[in-house]
Amino acid sequence: MIPKIKVKFFVLLCLILPLLLLLQGCWGSKETDEIGYVLLMGFDKGEENILKVTYQMAIPLPVEGGEAEEATEIIEVEAASIYGAQQLGSAFVSKELSLSHNNAIVVSEELAREGLSKYINPLVRSRDLRRTTYLMVVKGKAGEFVEKNKGLIFEKYPSRQLDVFMSAAMFTGFIVDSDIHSFYQCLKSPGREATTGLVAVQKEKKDEESETEEKKSKSNEEKIKDEMAYLPGEIPRKGGNKIELIGQAVFKADKLVGFLDGKETRYYQMLTGDFEKGIFSFPEPKDKENSLIVMEIKGRNHPKIRVKAGEKKTVIEVDLLLKGEILSIQSGINYESGTLKQDLENYISTIISQDVTQLIKKTQEEFASDIFGFGEYTREFFWTWQEWVNYAWLAQYPYCEVKVHTFFNIRRPGMMVKTAPLITKTQKRKY
Amino acid sequence: MKKILISPGEAAAFIIILMGAKAFLGYPRLVTEWGFTAGWLVVLLSGLLSIIFWLLIIGVFSRFPGKPLTEITELTMGSFLGLGINIIIFLYVIFVTSTILRLFSEASTLSVLTETPVNIIALLFLLAAWLAAYYGIEAIFRCAYFSFPLLSIGVILVLVLLYPYFDLRMLLPLTGAGIGPVLMSSVWGTSAFGEAVSLAYLARYFSFKPQILKNVGVFSISYIMLFFLAIVIVYQMVLPYPTSSETLVPFYQLSRSIFLGYYFQRVEAAFVIFWTFTAFLRISAGLLVAAIILQDTFKLPYYRPLLPALSLLIFTIAFTTDDLMQAVNLATEIDMVYGWIIIFIIPLLISLVALILRKGDRKANDS
Numbered sequence: 001m002i003p004k005i006k007v008k009f010f011v012l013l014c015l016i017l018p019l020l021l022l023l024q025g026c027w028g029s030k031e032t033d034e035i036g037y038v039l040l041m042g043f044d045k046g047e048e049n050i051l052k053v054t055y056q057m058a059i060p061l062p063v064e065g066g067e068a069e070e071a072t073e074i075i076e077v078e079a080a081s082i083y084g085a086q087q088l089g090s091a092f093v094s095k096e097l098s099l100s101h102n103n104a105i106v107v108s109e110e111l112a113r114e115g116l117s118k119y120i121n122p123l124v125r126s127r128d129l130r131r132t133t134y135l136m137v138v139k140g141k142a143g144e145f146v147e148k149n150k151g152l153i154f155e156k157y158p159s160r161q162l163d164v165f166m167s168a169a170m171f172t173g174f175i176v177d178s179d180i181h182s183f184y185q186c187l188k189s190p191g192r193e194a195t196t197g198l199v200a201v202q203k204e205k206k207d208e209e210s211e212t213e214e215k216k217s218k219s220n221e222e223k224i225k226d227e228m229a230y231l232p233g234e235i236p237r238k239g240g241n242k243i244e245l246i247g248q249a250v251f252k253a254d255k256l257v258g259f260l261d262g263k264e265t266r267y268y269q270m271l272t273g274d275f276e277k278g279i280f281s282f283p284e285p286k287d288k289e290n291s292l293i294v295m296e297i298k299g300r301n302h303p304k305i306r307v308k309a310g311e312k313k314t315v316i317e318v319d320l321l322l323k324g325e326i327l328s329i330q331s332g333i334n335y336e337s338g339t340l341k342q343d344l345e346n347y348i349s350t351i352i353s354q355d356v357t358q359l360i361k362k363t364q365e366e367f368a369s370d371i372f373g374f375g376e377y378t379r380e381f382f383w384t385w386q387e388w389v390n391y392a393w394l395a396q397y398p399y400c401e402v403k404v405h406t407f408f409n410i411r412r413p414g415m416m417v418k419t420a421p422l423i424t425k426t427q428k429r430k431y
Numbered sequence: 432m433k434k435i436l437i438s439p440g441e442a443a444a445f446i447i448i449l450m451g452a453k454a455f456l457g458y459p460r461l462v463t464e465w466g467f468t469a470g471w472l473v474v475l476l477s478g479l480l481s482i483i484f485w486l487l488i489i490g491v492f493s494r495f496p497g498k499p500l501t502e503i504t505e506l507t508m509g510s511f512l513g514l515g516i517n518i519i520i521f522l523y524v525i526f527v528t529s530t531i532l533r534l535f536s537e538a539s540t541l542s543v544l545t546e547t548p549v550n551i552i553a554l555l556f557l558l559a560a561w562l563a564a565y566y567g568i569e570a571i572f573r574c575a576y577f578s579f580p581l582l583s584i585g586v587i588l589v590l591v592l593l594y595p596y597f598d599l600r601m602l603l604p605l606t607g608a609g610i611g612p613v614l615m616s617s618v619w620g621t622s623a624f625g626e627a628v629s630l631a632y633l634a635r636y637f638s639f640k641p642q643i644l645k646n647v648g649v650f651s652i653s654y655i656m657l658f659f660l661a662i663v664i665v666y667q668m669v670l671p672y673p674t675s676s677e678t679l680v681p682f683y684q685l686s687r688s689i690f691l692g693y694y695f696q697r698v699e700a701a702f703v704i705f706w707t708f709t710a711f712l713r714i715s716a717g718l719l720v721a722a723i724i725l726q727d728t729f730k731l732p733y734y735r736p737l738l739p740a741l742s743l744l745i746f747t748i749a750f751t752t753d754d755l756m757q758a759v760n761l762a763t764e765i766d767m768v769y770g771w772i773i774i775f776i777i778p779l780l781i782s783l784v785a786l787i788l789r790k791g792d793r794k795a796n797d798s
Contacts, residue, residue, distance in 0.1 A: 027544070027548065185671060188671075385467040
């Protein structure tokens with residue numbers, strides 16, 4: 001005889017098992033080949049409709065041994081909204097476009113100057129798209145950037161292209177790791193303004209000519225100092241990918257107001273504490289026109305920032321804490337130790353302090369935009385949120401006094417402890 | 432009849448899950464709306480206030496050893512008034528369970544099962560809850576005891592992985608909305624810890640003394656207060672005010688914000704498992720507590736026959752609101768803003784009456 005409890009269990013099991021059919025999510029099930037995964041999205045002003053969206057879509061092919069360029073397809077569609085464009089895309093792509101694997105969004109300069117808040121709202125509300133998606137401004141057309149991004153030479157897997165590029169921020173410092181999340185937070189904060197990474201397509205030679213002439217007329221000292229002072233698309237080069245990521249876009253509220261070049265971006269990151277490391281060239285203190293010193297500079301600690309609200313003027317005081325490793329001393333002067341080392345440290349500290357001060361002044365005078373978030377340091381002055389909002393930091397920022405101090409230490413001399421002097425063939429050896 | 436024995440640890444785990452489930456819904460957003468940057472302060476103050484409320488309630492109820500709160504209410508307030516109060520409490524528990532069912536189902540629709548009809552998800556939650564409640568108090572308490580360390584580890588992991596966003600400055604200005612609103616909302620905020628009072632309704636199932644019951648309550652409230660505190664602090668650092676007041680499902684948003692490089696991202700899928708499991712436990716617990724209160728109120732010998740009707744009632748109430756925003760607003764108004772009056776103030780009034788009338792006092796009873 002079957003025990004009663006076993007019969008009960010069996011009946012219960014028979015009742016429950018059909019319910020499992022409901023659990024598999026049949027309503028929303030989709031086969032992988034029904035979905036078109038978008039890897040990169042570009043927003044431009046439309047010609048026939050409000051918005052032109054360019055998508056770089058993954059083609060599910062084995063990339064091994066094949067061409068990376070074949071692994072993606074570019075499509076472009078105009079619509080009134082981002083989601084409208086996504087729907088229209090399905091009219092000529094035999095898949096449902098999905099943003100769940102979208103890596104980055106690039107927005108054209110033109111659109112960014114008009115204001116981004118109306119385009120950010122659907123992005124932060126989306127359940128597909130993550131707020132950790134990179135957000136960048138294109139100097140030029142976003143569609144063109146997406147097209148040129150196809151089939152990058154050094155990166156086989158299309159899904160990783162921009163990720164790899166952005167990871168370079170860690171060892172160059174001239175790319176800002178900007179995403180939808182940080183942009184949105186800055187838009188809503190009374191203590192800082194937004195900024196994003198800046199990208200562009202490499203300029204044609206004829207476009208570059210006039211600028212190259214201007215750069216040729218610079219002194220060597222200026223050239224050394226401005227080694228990284230490029231906006232994307234302007235780097236003098238040959239070969240490589242057709243896109244460039246360097247510099248950053250500065251916003252006031254949700255509108256683009258200007259750009260910072262690669263050199264300024266590194267100083268920006270030093271001020272925000274995001275700077276990891278980068279290679280810097282400095283004119284040789286004793287022969288500024290003919291020799292240079294190359295140094296790998298790393299962040300030593302988070303910068304110490306104090307905002308002192310005086311009765312007459314608010315003062316922003318910044319202490320930058322950096323360390324460095326000597327990569328090259330062209331003159332052969334032994335700066336590795338002793339007083340010369342100290343002199344070099346002071347010299348570099350002064351240059352960085354001047355450049356950083358100049359950068360802050362630029363954001364005050366040209367952009368009137370506190371992208372560094374100095375205003376966040378004024379939160380502690382107030383007891384309530386409303387008091388802080390009423391303080392209207394962003395309106396005060398352009399009038400603040402700035403004091404920057406750099407504490408730079410040479411920690412390592414590279415693989416040499418000193419440079420022995422050159423011996424010319426005519427010189428007699430002294431023993 | 433087999434004697435049910437619930438240990439202090441199991442009771443604490445049960446109450447912690449009962450209270451903690453709201454952290455996966457709108458609670459972090461709600462305290463941020465109340466206190467702005469001082470949302471964490473609202474959690475701290477309301478937690479401490481809840482401990483005081485609990486100590487006051489349990490202090491009086493220890494005069495009625497082994498008796499559930501439903502019976503004490505009738506003994507103190509008389510059978511007619513007592514019945515009325517117990518029905519109010521029962522309706523409140525049913526309402527809260529309904530809102531939890533609706534919100535968890537809606538959150539699942541919004542995040543993971545986007546195409547599945549919300550009522551089907553709710554039905555699945557409810558059927559599982561019914562089954563769990565049918566298996567009885569021991570099954571649910573032990574399940575809670577088993578899962579509570581796993582859920583705790585899951586939550587801690589999500590919070591720790593968000594460390595790149597940590598910036599304590601985002602918690603300033605210190606008093607956020609201002610001292611007045613913060614103190615005021617700390618009183619409302621005690622609703623979040625109100626489930627602790629359920630212990631008093633389940634007293635006859637416990638194998639331990641009222642003194643230990645007091646400690647279980649204090650421990651549970653303190654534990655969940657620290658958890659809420661950690662969640663709200665991290666939430667306010669990752670999504671600083673005012674954006675923290677915008678998110679529908681804050682904890683899900685937090686788990687979506689984890690990005691530790693290319694190979695460590697999109698971990699919310701793992702979090703959804705914890706989330707769903709908590710929802711199942713919370714709804715089961717709500718259904719069970721409601722059934723036991725009803726059983727005790729009407730002095731019924733069994734609660735199991737009540738389960739189908741109560742499940743239907745919970746399902747119906749859950750879907751009386753037309754849309755999600757109505758459900759969110761209703762849950763906020765009745766559960767969080769006025770809930771404390773029903774959960775804490777009514778038992779406190781009963782305690783007061785019991786003290787004045789010297790009910791439950793052995794000497795008074797003898798005389």
